Structures are given as C-alpha cells and as structure tokens.
Amino acid sequence: MALDKQQYKNQQEDMKKRMEGLSVIGQLAAGLAHEIRNPLTAVRGFIQLSAKESESLKQWENIIVAELDRVNQLVNDFLHLAQNRPVAKKEWLVQQVLEDVIILLQTKALLLGHEIQVETLDCKYPIYVDKQQFQQVFINIIQNALDALPKEGGTVKIYCRDDLDHIHICIEDNGQGIPKDKLKQIFEPFYTTKEEGTGLGLPICYRIVKENQGEIQVTSEIGVGTTFTISLPKQRVEEY
Ligand SMILES: Nc1ncnc2c1ncn2[C@@H]1O[C@H](COP(=O)(O)OP(=O)(O)OP(=O)(O)O)[C@@H](O)[C@H]1O
Ligand SMILES: [Mg+2]
The missing domain is CATH 3.30.565.10 (Histidine kinase-like ATPase, C-terminal domain)
Structure with a gap:
C-alpha cells in the first residue's frame, strides 16, 4: 500500500491548494460563525427557562437543547478550522x-x-x-x-x-x-x-x-x- 514519491508529492500539493482556497472562505465564515454563537446561547437559555413553565415544551427540551448544542459544536469546529490561533508547542x-x-x-x-x-x-x-x-x-x-x-x-x-x-x-x-x-x-x-x-x-x-x-x-x-x-x-x- 506504499505511495511512490511522485504520488505523495502530488497528494501534498493538491491538499495545499485546497487548504489555501479554504482559508479565504474560512476567514469570511469565521465572522459569521461568531455571530451565530451568541443568539444560539440566548435561545438555549430561553428554552430551558420556558420549559420550567410549560409541560408541553418540557417534553421537547432535551431534544431542542441537544440539537442546539450540535449546531454550537459545528460552529466551534468550523471556527477552529478558520482560525489562525498561535499554537503552544x-x-x-x-x-x-x-x-x-x-x-x-x-x-x-x-x-x-x-x-x-x-x-x-x-x-x-x-x-x-x-x-x-x-x-x-x-x-x-x-x-x-x-x-x-x-x-x-x-x-x-x-x-x-x-x-x-x-x-x-x-x-x-x-x-x-x-x-x-x-x-x-x-x-x-x-x-x-x-x-x-x-x-x-x-x-x-x-x-x-x-x-x-x-x-x-x-x-x-x-x-x-x-x-x-x-x-x-x-x-x-x-x-x-
Ligand atoms: N479510516 C477510514 N476508513 C474509511 N473511510 C475514511 C477513513 N477516514 C476517513 N474516511 C472517510 O473520510 C470522510 C471524511 O472524514 P472526516 O473525519 O473529515 O469527516 P467525518 O468522519 O465524516 O465526520 P466527523 O469527523 O464530523 O464525524 C469520512 O466520512 C469517510 O468517508
Ligand atoms: Mg471524522
């Protein structure tokens, strides 16, 4: 299953091109991702609060919160991808x-x-x-x-x-x-x-x-x- 040198070089060059393209999209998306997180946190809080008052909402609370957490995780992952944060080596x-x-x-x-x-x-x-x-x-x-x-x-x-x-x-x-x-x-x-x-x-x-x-x-x-x-x-x- 070994790759020969030329195949390996091509693979690395292809990947590099793809990631360079991504950094442009990533920069744009990073701003949007930040904007998504704040309202998401607010909605999560209000759902939990409202579920205390409403039996009908209470039965869906776990599902709604879990789905919101999933969106939050997705946004976090995406932010990580887009960010150029310094690394602690x-x-x-x-x-x-x-x-x-x-x-x-x-x-x-x-x-x-x-x-x-x-x-x-x-x-x-x-x-x-x-x-x-x-x-x-x-x-x-x-x-x-x-x-x-x-x-x-x-x-x-x-x-x-x-x-x-x-x-x-x-x-x-x-x-x-x-x-x-x-x-x-x-x-x-x-x-x-x-x-x-x-x-x-x-x-x-x-x-x-x-x-x-x-x-x-x-x-x-x-x-x-x-x-x-x-x-x-x-x-x-x-x-x-
Ligand atoms: N060891 C592997 N064997 C077979 N296919 C793989 C393997 N690793 C990755 N893949 C393929 O590459 C795709 C992309 O992997 P990647 O980790 O980026 O996303 P994912 O695993 O699909 O989603 P997530 O990481 O969010 O769970 C996978 O969906 C799968 O098709
Ligand atoms: Mg995976």
Whole structure:
C-alpha cells in the first residue's frame, strides 16, 4: 500500500491548494460563525427557562437543547478550522501524547466489539507539538478508523517508526477502505459519507499537522483497510 514519491508529492500539493482556497472562505465564515454563537446561547437559555413553565415544551427540551448544542459544536469546529490561533508547542514523547487518547478510545472500541492494538510507541526522540491539538488529531483519525470497521471484530493498529529526521505515527485499520478517487476529497471541508458526520474532522487534522510542520499521508485499499501516517520532524535527544 506504499505511495511512490511522485504520488505523495502530488497528494501534498493538491491538499495545499485546497487548504489555501479554504482559508479565504474560512476567514469570511469565521465572522459569521461568531455571530451565530451568541443568539444560539440566548435561545438555549430561553428554552430551558420556558420549559420550567410549560409541560408541553418540557417534553421537547432535551431534544431542542441537544440539537442546539450540535449546531454550537459545528460552529466551534468550523471556527477552529478558520482560525489562525498561535499554537503552544513543547517537546513531548509520542507516548505522552497518545496515552490518554488510547485509554479514551479503547473502552469505546471494546464496547463496539473491536480492538485497538498498540504496537511500539516508545520512540526515544520527542516531537515538538501542541499536545492538546495533537490529541484532537489522533482522536479524529482513530475515531474515523473505528467508524470504518465492520460491525464487529475489527482492529485498529497504532504504531510509531522513525527514520533519519522524522517520526511517523501510523493508524492502520482493516475497515472498508476509501475509493482511490475519493482520497483527495476526504480532506475537503464537509466531505462526509456518514449520516451524522460533519466532514470537518480531517480538514482540522490536516491543518493542525501542518501547523506543526508535519505531513499526513493516506494509503487505502477497498475491503482491506486504510493507513493514516502522520510524519513529524524529529527533535534531537540532546535538546530534550
Ligand atoms: N479510516 C477510514 N476508513 C474509511 N473511510 C475514511 C477513513 N477516514 C476517513 N474516511 C472517510 O473520510 C470522510 C471524511 O472524514 P472526516 O473525519 O473529515 O469527516 P467525518 O468522519 O465524516 O465526520 P466527523 O469527523 O464530523 O464525524 C469520512 O466520512 C469517510 O468517508
Ligand atoms: Mg471524522
């Protein structure tokens, strides 16, 4: 499933073009997103208040509030995508970034009848990243991998490799795979094949990885599975 160098270069250039286009739309949308959040908070408050007085409204309160929260989350995700906020970078070992994420998602995987297999993550070289943002990247990618698995008995493998100057963190699933002609589209905002999906997960991941001088690569085969590889510059141990 390896990509050759030229394919990889083309993939990265295509993604770059798409994200440059997005930043213009993103800037416009960020203003609008801010404006949506304030009235949303007010409506949420009034619904809760009114539900105290009205039995008929009370029965719909949870649904209305949950839907408003969903819109709020969507707006937050979109704002994150559009914002150029400064990142708080520090040196972290891969294991330190991933341990909480894995605990969080392992339980979820088990409940669904799947398995998250953690192979080696003990790379002695640290990466220089914004930990919180990076945890978000891994949650997004591992969650996508879980979503792609068959009904039961799927596996997501997480492992780490390093070469001369990069650390590669791989998330490999044996799920449904992504058709070749969709491999570029998955990084576009709002591209989703899920009923409840926003299609913002991967564009956010892409942006965060880029903010940390990294690259995301994806290889996939229908019916076999998908591997996402996040590559980050290696920090020297002496600096750690
Ligand atoms: N590991 C994977 N296996 C198969 N398809 C994938 C995988 N990861 C992503 N995809 C495809 O890429 C699409 C876009 O993913 P993205 O994370 O951006 O949005 P989403 O998962 O659909 O929505 P959300 O992240 O809001 O739940 C998915 O809908 C799915 O079709
Ligand atoms: Mg997703």
